[in-house]
Amino acid sequence: MQAHLKQTYNYAFLDEGSKKEIRRTTLKAIAIPGYQVPFASREMPIGRGWGTGGLQLTLSLIGDQDCLKVIDQGNDDSVNAVSIKKLVQSCTKAEVTTDSERATIIQTRHRIPEVPIRSDQILVFQVPLPEPLRMVEAKERKTKQLHAEMDYSGIWLRLYEDIVKWGKISIGADYPALAHKRYIFAPSPIPRYDLPKLNHADGLFLFGAGREKKIYAIPPYTEIEPLAFDDYPFEVEHFEGCSCRLCGSSDTFLDELFDEKTGQKFYQCSDTGNCRKRQEKRHTP
Amino acid sequence: MIHDASRPLLSVRHLTKRFGKGCAACSHPEQLPEGSNHCPHCGTVWACNDLSFDLYEGEILGIVGESGSGKSSLVQCLYFDNPVTDGSATIATYEKGAANIFCASSQQKRYIRNHLMGMVYQNPWIGLRMQFSSGGNIAEKLIAAGQFNVHNIRARAKELLEHVEIPVTRMDEAPLHFSGGMQQRVQISKALANHPPILLLDEVTTGLDLSVQARVLDLIRRIQRESRTAMIVVSHDLGVIRMLCDRTMVMKQGRCIEAGLTDQILEDPHHAYTQLLVHSLL
Numbered sequence: 342m343q344a345h346l347k348q349t350y351n352y353a354f355l356d357e358g359s360k361k362e363i364r365r366t367t368l369k370a371i372a373i374p375g376y377q378v379p380f381a382s383r384e385m386p387i388g389r390g391w392g393t394g395g396l397q398l399t400l401s402l403i404g405d406q407d408c409l410k411v412i413d414q415g416n417d418d419s420v421n422a423v424s425i426k427k428l429v430q431s432c433t434k435a436e437v438t439t440d441s442e443r444a445t446i447i448q449t450r451h452r453i454p455e456v457p458i459r460s461d462q463i464l465v466f467q468v469p470l471p472e473p474l475r476m477v478e479a480k481e482r483k484t485k486q487l488h489a490e491m492d493y494s495g496i497w498l499r500l501y502e503d504i505v506k507w508g509k510i511s512i513g514a515d516y517p518a519l520a521h522k523r524y525i526f527a528p529s530p531i532p533r534y535d536l537p538k539l540n541h542a543d544g545l546f547l548f549g550a551g552r553e554k555k556i557y558a559i560p561p562y563t564e565i566e567p568l569a570f571d572d573y574p575f576e577v578e579h580f581e582g583c584s585c586r587l588c589g590s591s592d593t594f595l596d597e598l599f600d601e602k603t604g605q606k607f608y609q610c611s612d613t614g615n616c617r618k619r620q621e622k623r624h625t626p
Numbered sequence: 627m628i629h630d631a632s633r634p635l636l637s638v639r640h641l642t643k644r645f646g647k648g649c650a651a652c653s654h655p656e657q658l659p660e661g662s663n664h665c666p667h668c669g670t671v672w673a674c675n676d677l678s679f680d681l682y683e684g685e686i687l688g689i690v691g692e693s694g695s696g697k698s699s700l701v702q703c704l705y706f707d708n709p710v711t712d713g714s715a716t717i718a719t720y721e722k723g724a725a726n727i728f729c730a731s732s733q734q735k736r737y738i739r740n741h742l743m744g745m746v747y748q749n750p751w752i753g754l755r756m757q758f759s760s761g762g763n764i765a766e767k768l769i770a771a772g773q774f775n776v777h778n779i780r781a782r783a784k785e786l787l788e789h790v791e792i793p794v795t796r797m798d799e800a801p802l803h804f805s806g807g808m809q810q811r812v813q814i815s816k817a818l819a820n821h822p823p824i825l826l827l828d829e830v831t832t833g834l835d836l837s838v839q840a841r842v843l844d845l846i847r848r849i850q851r852e853s854r855t856a857m858i859v860v861s862h863d864l865g866v867i868r869m870l871c872d873r874t875m876v877m878k879q880g881r882c883i884e885a886g887l888t889d890q891i892l893e894d895p896h897h898a899y900t901q902l903l904v905h906s907l908l
Contacts, residue, residue: 490733492770494766494767497769498755498765498766498769501762501776502762505759506798570776572775572777573776
């Protein structure tokens with residue numbers, strides 16, 4: 342007969358040494374807005390590329406008094422978001438919520454909640470590709486040097502080529518931006534719609550890339566400037582004439598959905614927590 | 627650019643480039659065996675050995691020599707592609723000619739590369755981004771110099787491509803699809819984007835057929851005449867040197883063995899190697 346081993350993990354899964362290292366890296370990242378600080382990404386119980394960077398940041402920060410919200414493309418109920426919440430709940434006493442205004446830490450994949458982040462909240466991004474220059478330079482050693490020398494003509498050239506080919510810049514999500522007039526950073530694949538929310542925001546934004554082993558940050562009240570040519574200004578996605586079929590809002594980021602049977606197109610809020618709140622407000626007189 | 631024409635625009639002193647660690651047996655160039663730039667003890671190659679020369683505004687200086695004589699190493703050092711081992715170079719229009727450009731910070735070196743020098747490589751694959759459009763290749767230089775207006779960038783790129791006789795209709799095509807001569811001309815237009823006072827040309831016509839060669843050479847002469855750009859032309863082809871250069875420096879095994887007016891060197895070569903070179907001219 343095999344005896345059942347009860348595995349007990351340290352508080353918040355990671356050992357104290359690891360948490361300390363991640364916090365130290367985070368502090369450095371906050372001190373240099375947009376600079377990618379390398380860190381020793383730990384093995385997590387989920388696969389690399391599934392949000393391990395964000396998860397490690399969350400776990401290094403969380404305490405019992407915290408309230409956590411996890412979203413995946415704005416959605417609170419996706420498998421990944423639910424699994425991450427379960428893991429955090431199983432090794433801390435932190436509360437979980439779907440209300441972005443109640444949360445103290447919000448871990449997110451590819452969206453920023455509609456309600457602006459307050460100064461007492463931290464938004465943690467899961468980042469797949471932290472290096473904005475990767476699309477123009479394959480070697481890490483070179484991109485580090487380009488950042489150090491602020492030699493950004495390569496990425497600008499890419500934007501120029503886009504304008505020549507398509508008449509506009511074709512980057513949808515993960516639009517490169519300049520932090521504090523110094524480092525170009527990849528805002529993880531958030532839509533362009535969310536990018537201005539990083540500029541002079543009240544809250545703290547942390548970016549964790551588990552597979553690429555990098556942490557970077559946008560501290561509160563930092564200037565964020567999306568790259569744009571003088572005569573081709575930066576534009577966000579717009580949804581003229583569309584509104585959410587659930588809450589009726591027309592001033593939020595909408596997902597386009599398609600009904601296979603009827604062939605009908607309809608729109609729905611990407612931020613489900615906010616959408617639910619609006620629906621409740623609409624139904625209560 | 628205000629510049630006293632009697633002062634050299636670029637002056638290079640004691641430029642030395644060594645590949646390898648060097649040892650006690652080759653610490654002084656004189657110790658190297660006669661007729662070789664290869665140290666028999668440590669295997670170090672002295673690619674450029676104590677080279678000094680001046681380049682004046684609007685002048686074309688030729689550098690001629692056999693393969694492996696250190697010609698390309700020299701221009702690559704000047705363009706900061708390779709770090710120098712020793713020596714100094716000053717540019718009259720940079721820091722009033724007081725600063726050794728080899729000791730500048732990497733940011734300053736980038737400024738010099740973008741604003742004060744242009745480089746045309748023998749192999750256009752090194753000098754161009756083949757997958758990007760020709761206009762984009764020029765745009766890269768303009769962006770590096772702080773130009774962020776697409777309209778202005780395109781206007782300047784058009785002007786440059788017209789100057790090198792590339793049809794403007796092919797501006798948005800990648801140089802990958804161009805012929806060798808056209809690629810070379812795109813490279814020249816890229817190098818000229820920010821009106822650099824100095825242009826470095828490394829074997830630009832090697833490998834091109836004769837009629838294309840003639841057009842590229844014509845272009846180089848026209849640029850020199852119109853914008854008074856000073857140039858260093860590296861070639862192993864004495865024909866090219868004779869056609870383009872006012873003064874010539876003959877290199878062999880990393881050393882300058884003869885320098886002077888091109889005519890003089892071709893008519894009355896002093897060094898045995900130069901004589902050999904001139905006599906083997908078809």
